[in-house]
Amino acid sequence: MSSKENPPKKKGCDKGIVKRFKMRLDLIFDYNGLVNQGATCYLNSVLQVLFMTKDFREAVESHCGQDRKTADFHLKSLFEALKTSETHTKDILSILGIGNVYEQRDAAEYFENILCMVNPYVSQIFKGHLRHTMRCSEGHVTSVETGPFWTLPLSIENPSDSNKTYSVNCDYELYAVVDHVGSLRGGHYTARIKSYDDHNWYVFDDSYVRQPNPQSISHMNNERSQSVYLLMYKKSRAPDQPGEEEIKKRGGIKVYGRGMEENRRRIEENKRGMEYN
Numbered sequence: 001m002s003s004k005e006n007p008p009k010k011k012g013c014d015k016g017i018v019k020r021f022k023m024r025l026d027l028i029f030d031y032n033g034l035v036n037q038g039a040t041c042y043l044n045s046v047l048q049v050l051f052m053t054k055d056f057r058e059a060v061e062s063h064c065g066q067d068r069k070t071a072d073f074h075l076k077s078l079f080e081a082l083k084t085s086e087t088h089t090k091d092i093l094s095i096l097g098i099g100n101v102y103e104q105r106d107a108a109e110y111f112e113n114i115l116c117m118v119n120p121y122v123s124q125i126f127k128g129h130l131r132h133t134m135r136c137s138e139g140h141v142t143s144v145e146t147g148p149f150w151t152l153p154l155s156i157e158n159p160s161d162s163n164k165t166y167s168v169n170c171d172y173e174l175y176a177v178v179d180h181v182g183s184l185r186g187g188h189y190t191a192r193i194k195s196y197d198d199h200n201w202y203v204f205d206d207s208y209v210r211q212p213n214p215q216s217i218s219h220m221n222n223e224r225s226q227s228v229y230l231l232m233y234k235k236s237r238a239p240d241q242p243g244e245e246e247i248k249k250r251g252g253i254k255v256y257g258r259g260m261e262e263n264r265r266r267i268e269e270n271k272r273g274m275e276y277n
Contacts (some may be wrong), residue, residue, distance in 0.1 A: 030197065033207035035088045038101035041206055043089060045191040046111045048204040049176045049232060051079055052193045059122040071095050071117035086207055107178050107189050108230060115150050126150055172233030180229040189229070 031052075034044040050056050057079055064076040074091045081087040093101065096113060115123040127148055134143045176193040191204040192212060203212045 031195070031202055031204070031209045032082055032084070032086045033204065033209050034082070035086065036206040037089060037093065039104040039186075040089060040093065040098075040101055041189040042105050042107040043092070043096075043098070043110055044206050045178045045189040045204065046107050046114065047078065047089065047092065048191045049111075049178065049193060049230075050075075050114070051082055052176065052195065053125070053232075054196045056122065056125045059125055060118070063119050063121050069095075070119075071114060072119050072122060075114075075118065104186055107180070111230070112150050123150070171236040173236050174231060175234045176230075176232035177228055178230035178232075179227040181227050 034047060036044060060072060060075050060079060064070075064072040067073055071092075074095050078087065078089065078092060095117070096110065098105075115126055127150060129146055130149045132143075132145045132147075133141060136142050174194075175196075176191065179190050179192065181187050190206075192201055193204060194201050201212050203210050
C-alpha cells in the first residue's frame with residue numbers, strides 16, 4: 001500500500017458567485033467601441049451619442065422594419081452588435097453614401113444626415129420648430145413663418161466674453177459632448193457621454209472606451225473648452241412638468257454645436273443647436 005496521503009479534495013465552485021461576478025463585469029464593461037475605418041471618427045462619435053440617447057435607441061429598436069435599404073435597419077443592427085462587442089460601421093457608411101473612408105468630414109453634417117434618413121417617428125426625438133418673425137423699421141410684424149429643424153446655428157459674437165449669458169427659455173442637463181481637436185482640414189473627433197444607466201461619464205474614442213479623469217469632468221462643468229464641437233442637453237423635468245411620455249411628445253433633448261467656416265481659423269467661432277418640441 002502507498003504511504004502517500006490522498007490529496008485534499010477541491011471544493012466545488014459556487015456557480016451562483018461566478019454568475020454574479022460575470023454580471024458585475026458586464027455592468028463595468030458595458031460599453032464598446034467602434035472601429036475607425038480610416039478617418040471615420042466623426043461618424044463614430046455621432047453614432048455613440050445616438051446609441052447612448054435612450055429615447056432614440058428605443059425608437060430605433062421599436063420602429064424598424066426589415067428593409068435592408070433603410071438607415072433604420074442598419075442602425076438597429078449596429079446598436080444590437082454594440083451592446084455586446086466592438087463593431088464596425090461598414091453598413092452605415094454604405095447607406096450614408098460614404099465612399100472615401102480616409103476623408104474626414106463634419107460630425108454635425110452627418111448627425112443631420114442620419115436624422116433625415118431614419119423613420120420620421122425616430123427622428124422626431126430631435127426635431128424642433130423654428131419661428132421666423134419679420135418686422136418693419138417701425139416695429140410692426142410683417143410676416144411670421146414656422147418650419148422644422150434639427151440643427152440651429154447659434155452665432156456667438158464674442159466667445160471670449162465670459163460675462164455674457166446666452167439663455168434658451170428652459171433648463172437642460174448636459175449629457176453628451178463631441179470634441180474635435182486639430183484644424184479645419186483634419187483632426188480627430190471623440191465623444192464624452194453620460195450614461196443613463198449608471199450616471200457616469202465615458203469617453204468614446206473609436207475602439208477605445210474609458211472613464212474620463214475627474215479633472216476633465218470639472219472642466220466641462222465650468223462650461224469652457226477649446227475642443228467642444230457639439231453639446232447635447234436633455235431637458236430637465238420640474239415638479240410641475242408632465243410625465244415622461246408627455247415630455248417625449250413636447251421635447252427633451254437639445255444639441256449645441258460648432259459649425260465650420262472657411263474664413264475662420266478656429267472651429268469654435270460658431271455653434272449649432274437643435275431642439276425638439
